[in-house]
Structure formats: C-alpha cells, structure tokens
Amino acid sequence: MSNRTQSPTLASQEPMQVARYLLTSHFSTPNNRNGLWFWRGNFYEWYGEKWQKRDREWVESAIWVALENTTFNQQTQNGARQTRYAPNIPKVQGVMRALQAIQTLPHDKSPVWLTAPQTKSTRSLVSFMDTVLDAKTGNKYKRDETFFDPHVMPCNFEPGAKCPTWHKCLREWSGGDAEWSNLLQRMFGYCLLPHRDYAKWFLMYGKIRGGKGTIMTILKALLGEGYMGTCLEDIAGQFGLWGIEQARVMAINEVSEISNREGEAACRVLKSIVGKDPISINRKFEQPLRNVVVDAVPIMQSNEIPRLPNKGLGLSGKMVLLPFTVSFAGRENYRLSEQLLEELPGIAYWAWQGARAVEEEEDPKKKFPMPDRSLALIDDYHAVNNPVDEFLETKFKPMTGGFVTSEVLYSQWIEWSRHLKVPPLSQREFVHRLVESSTWDLRRARIGGGGKRGLRGLAFKE
Numbered sequence: 001m002s003n004r005t006q007s008p009t010l011a012s013q014e015p016m017q018v019a020r021y022l023l024t025s026h027f028s029t030p031n032n033r034n035g036l037w038f039w040r041g042n043f044y045e046w047y048g049e050k051w052q053k054r055d056r057e058w059v060e061s062a063i064w065v066a067l068e069n070t071t072f073n074q075q076t077q078n079g080a081r082q083t084r085y086a087p088n089i090p091k092v093q094g095v096m097r098a099l100q101a102i103q104t105l106p107h108d109k110s111p112v113w114l115t116a117p118q119t120k121s122t123r124s125l126v127s128f129m130d131t132v133l134d135a136k137t138g139n140k141y142k143r144d145e146t147f148f149d150p151h152v153m154p155c156n157f158e159p160g161a162k163c164p165t166w167h168k169c170l171r172e173w174s175g176g177d178a179e180w181s182n183l184l185q186r187m188f189g190y191c192l193l194p195h196r197d198y199a200k201w202f203l204m205y206g207k208i209r210g211g212k213g214t215i216m217t218i219l220k221a222l223l224g225e226g227y228m229g230t231c232l233e234d235i236a237g238q239f240g241l242w243g244i245e246q247a248r249v250m251a252i253n254e255v256s257e258i259s260n261r262e263g264e265a266a267c268r269v270l271k272s273i274v275g276k277d278p279i280s281i282n283r284k285f286e287q288p289l290r291n292v293v294v295d296a297v298p299i300m301q302s303n304e305i306p307r308l309p310n311k312g313l314g315l316s317g318k319m320v321l322l323p324f325t326v327s328f329a330g331r332e333n334y335r336l337s338e339q340l341l342e343e344l345p346g347i348a349y350w351a352w353q354g355a356r357a358v359e360e361e362e363d364p365k366k367k368f369p370m371p372d373r374s375l376a377l378i379d380d381y382h383a384v385n386n387p388v389d390e391f392l393e394t395k396f397k398p399m400t401g402g403f404v405t406s407e408v409l410y411s412q413w414i415e416w417s418r419h420l421k422v423p424p425l426s427q428r429e430f431v432h433r434l435v436e437s438s439t440w441d442l443r444r445a446r447i448g449g450g451g452k453r454g455l456r457g458l459a460f461k462e
Contacts, residue, residue: 008025009070010085011072011073015091015097018091018095018098019101020102022063022067022095022099023035023036025066026066027045033114033145035047037104037105038100038103038105039107039110039148040245040246040292041286042054042055042246043055043056043058043059043103044148046145051145051148051149051152053150056096056286063092063096063099064087067087071083108293109122110149110150110194111125111132111147111148111149111151112147114148115146118141119134119139119141122194123193124137124193124195124355124359125141126192126193126194127147127149127153128152128155128156129156131143131156132147132149133157133352135189135193135352135355135356135358136359136360149194151223151224151248152224153222154344155345155348156345157348157352161345161348161349163340163343163345163346163347165343166218169214169336172328173326175326177371180322180371183320183369183374185350185351185353186358187202187299187320187354188219188222188351189352189354189358190358190368191223191249191297191351192354193355194248194295195295196276196297197276198358198367199274200274200319201273201274201297201299201300201318202297202298202299202300203302203320203381204302205301205303205321205324205377206323206325207303207324207326207329208303208329209328209329209332210326210327210328211324211328212301214336216251217337218340218341218344218347219249219251220251221344222347222348222351226246226248226249227247227251228296229251229253230250232252232266232306235252235265235266236261236263236265236269242282242283244273244281245292245294247294248295248296250294250296250297250298251301252299252300263308266308270298270308270315272294273298274298274315276293278291278292279292279293305377305380305381305385307385316382316385316386320368320370320374321370321381322370323374383420386438387417387420387422388430388434388437391412391416391417392434395416395460396458396461397460397461398440398457399457400457401456402457402458403445403454403456403459404460405454406431406454407427409434409454410427410430410431434455440457440458441457442456
C-alpha cells in the first residue's frame with residue numbers, strides 16, 4: 001500500500017466512490033496500474049514485485065488508516081461544508097465490500113494476464129522473480145503487475161546456478177538410482193505447473209529418516225504460500241480444506257491409520273481433487289467457497305503403507321510412488337535443510353527442468369516413469385488397501401461363464417489373508433465386497449437357479 005502524508009477531500013462518502021478513491025490513492029502500483037485484486041476469497045496486493053495475499057483483517061486495517069483524516073463535502077442548506085469522514089465499523093466494512101465487488105478477478109484459474117495476453121495459454125507458465133517461462137515452449141516473458149500469479153519462486157531464473165549438495169543428497173536418498181532422481185525431479189516440476197491435467201498424486205513411502213521431510217522442506221521453500229501442510233484427519237474434518245483454494249501442493253504428513261468413516265471421507269476428497277471435480281471449501285466465520293476446482297497436487301509421506309479405501313482402484317490407479325529404502329537414522333545432518341536453502345536458485349532451475357520434461361513428454365504413460373521397486377510396492381499397496389482384487393488376481397482368472405460358490409471363495413480367502421493385516425469379514429461381507437469393491441465384473445448367482453449361492457465371472461487358475 002502506498003504511503004501518503006495527506007488525504008484529499010473525498011468527492012462522496014458513498015462506499016463505491018470511497019473504494020475507487022482508495023484504489024487510485026493507496027492501492028496503485030508505481031506504474032499507476034491496479035494494485036489490488038480479489039480472487040478465491042482473498043485480496044492480493046502488488047507489493048515487493050509480486051502479488052501478496054492479504055487477508056480481510058489486513059485490508060480492513062489499511063482502510064482504517066487510509067481514511068482516518070479524510071473529509072468529504074457535505075451538502076447543507078447553506079451549501080457545501082467540509083466534514084470529517086470519521087471511519088467506523090459499518091463504513092469500513094462497506095468500503096471493503098465495495099473493493100471486493102470492484103476488484104474481483106473474473107477468472108477461475110491463475111495465472112492470468114490482466115492486460116493484453118502475451119501467450120495464448122497460461123497452463124504451462126512458471127513464475128520466477130525476474131521472469132515468466134513457458135514449460136512447454138521454453139519461451140520467456142516479462143513479469144510485472146500485469147501478470148497475476150500468486151505463486152512466484154523466491155529467486156531469479158539462473159540456468160547456471162549450481163546445487164552440489166542437492167545432487168549429493170539425490171544420490172544418497174536414491175541409492176544411486178537415476179530413475180528415482182528423475183521421478184523426483186518431475187514431481188517437483190509438476191508442482192511448479194499451474195495445471196493438474198495429468199490427474200496424479202504422489203506417495204513418498206519408506207524408511208524413517210530417509211529424506212522425505214527434507215525434500216518437503218525444500219518444496220515448501222520454492223512454493224511459499226502455494227504449499228499447504230495437513231493430515232488425513234483434518235481433510236476429513238469440517239474446515240480441513242480451508243486454504244487449499246490457494247495451494248499448488250497439499251502435503252499430507254506422516255499418514256497413519258484412521259477410522260473407516262474418516263478414511264472414506266478423506267478419500268472422497270482426494271479423489272475429487274485428483275479428478276478435478278468441483279468441491280466446497282468451508283471457512284471459519286466466512287461464507288464457504290462453492291464449486292472450486294482445486295489446483296493442488298496431493299503428496300503423502302508415510303513410513304508404512306497407508307491404509308486408504310481403494311474401491312475400484314480409484315486412488316491407486318492415479319498414484320505415483322516414490323520409494324525411500326535408505327535410512328540415515330543415527331547419522332543425520334541437522335544443518336542439511338539450511339545448507340540446501342542456500343542452493344535454492346540451483347534447485348529451482350533443476351525443478352524447472354523437471355517441469356520441462358513433464359510438458360515435453362507426449363506419451364501420458366511416460367510423464368512420471370517409476371523405477372521397478374516402485375511397481376513392486378504398488379502391489380503391496382493394492383494388497384493392503386484393495387485386498388479383494390489382489391486375492392482375485394492371485395487365485396482366479398476372469399471367465400464369463402465361470403462360477404465359484406460363496407463357500408469355496410470364502411475358504412480360499414481365509415487361507416490367503418491369514419498373514420495379512422486385514423479386518424476380519426463374515427462370508428456375507430466378503431462376497432458383498434467382491435461384488436462392490438473389486439474391479440472384476442462379478443455377479444451373484446445360484447447353481448441351477450436354486451442351488452448353492454456363488455459368483456459368476458471367474459474361475460480358478462489352472
């Protein structure tokens with residue numbers, strides 16, 4: 001907000017007129033452009049060469065200070081008389097609502113050009129402090145207040161910047177696996193991009209003290225307020241999504257077991273986010289945001305395979321798993337995050353290269369290539385979270401005319417699941433889950449129309 005020692009007389013005390021006065025006198029940029037916008041429930045001010053999020057309390061305080069000594073021309077029987085504006089709560093709140101009405105951005109997504117667009121599309125644009133780059137074409141564009149992007153990397157674009165400590169960590173965390181490092185680079189790159197068209201979420205799973213926390217610390221440093229940390233329990237809660245409307249990453253920390261009800265609720269939210277379905281976001285003491293398509297990519301961290309409902313492979317089918325098989329417990333470097341933050345320009349350029357790799361890859365199946373050990377762990381994830389599919393794949397094969405009795409299916413299940421940590425199921429519950437939760441086309445039937453109950457659509461493997 002601009003600093004002013006004197007305030008001219010207001011033309012009117014009507015809220016819309018006062019709001020327009022503030023936009024020119026206190027919220028204009030050095031180039032005399034609009035320096036305040038309202039988007040997705042928050043105000044944004046052009047300050048420090050970027051769009052800074054300002055909450056309602058901040059804007060309200062700014063209005064109080066700006067109008068403290070202002071006057072307006074009040075019409076009386078004896079003509080115009082200069083009268084002190086005397087801000088109060090109703091006046092300030094009225095002006096703030098007027099600012100919101102005038103300056104609401106008519107765009108659902110960011111980034112966006114506020115004047116004549118320099119590009120046909122903004123879906124692959126990444127903002128550094130000194131420039132905007134297109135991850136699809138590699139083109140560079142000028143970044144100023146005419147480009148609205150709340151997510152700006154905290155450094156300039158420096159292709160020659162080095163990050164030797166970061167590359168050393170990649171070798172140690174990955175055990176020297178280049179495919180692992182490549183996947184992490186593409187994950188970082190995807191997080192920088194403003195779109196979520198590839199409908200993926202990431203699971204960082206493996207040993208404690210393996211580097212997961214340090215990686216997320218660096219990602220948070222790159223994204224700033226575009227990084228939202230949470231947990232599964234909060235996601236399932238009433239206000240657990242508050243703030244995600246501004247985020248590019250939803251970091252879910254140290255996933256643990258949660259109740260079935262909470263798990264179902266959290267997974268419904270995750271599926272909606274990954275699938276780009278509109279959701280409602282409840283906010284304390286404010287109106288909820290309706291029909292928001294979230295731009296955040298979920299990233300889970302877990303030392304154990306998280307137990308999440310996985311009906312029809314709804315989550316696992318879109319999961320990218322990054323394994324952590326090396327532990328540094330007992331040999332931690334407690335200054336590592338501090339050392340890596342000093343290399344942030346080099347890490348930012350490395351992440352940008354990951355964004356380029358993701359956008360340049362034409363084959364959707366090759367955008368996030370996982371190492372072989374990831375694929376093996378995904379099988380374990382299926383066994384834990386959708387055990388009926390894993391059971392069917394192990395024991396049976398699809399067959400249109402095939403039939404197996406419920407009794408035989410259940411006895412096979414009891415034997416197969418004996419060493420797995422799966423909740424006990426009755427025969428009726430088990431058969432119901434086979435029909436409703438598996439990805440196989442199974443139907444209830446009876447032998448001869450009135451004999452033993454069972455399922456059609458499968459047969460024992462030979």
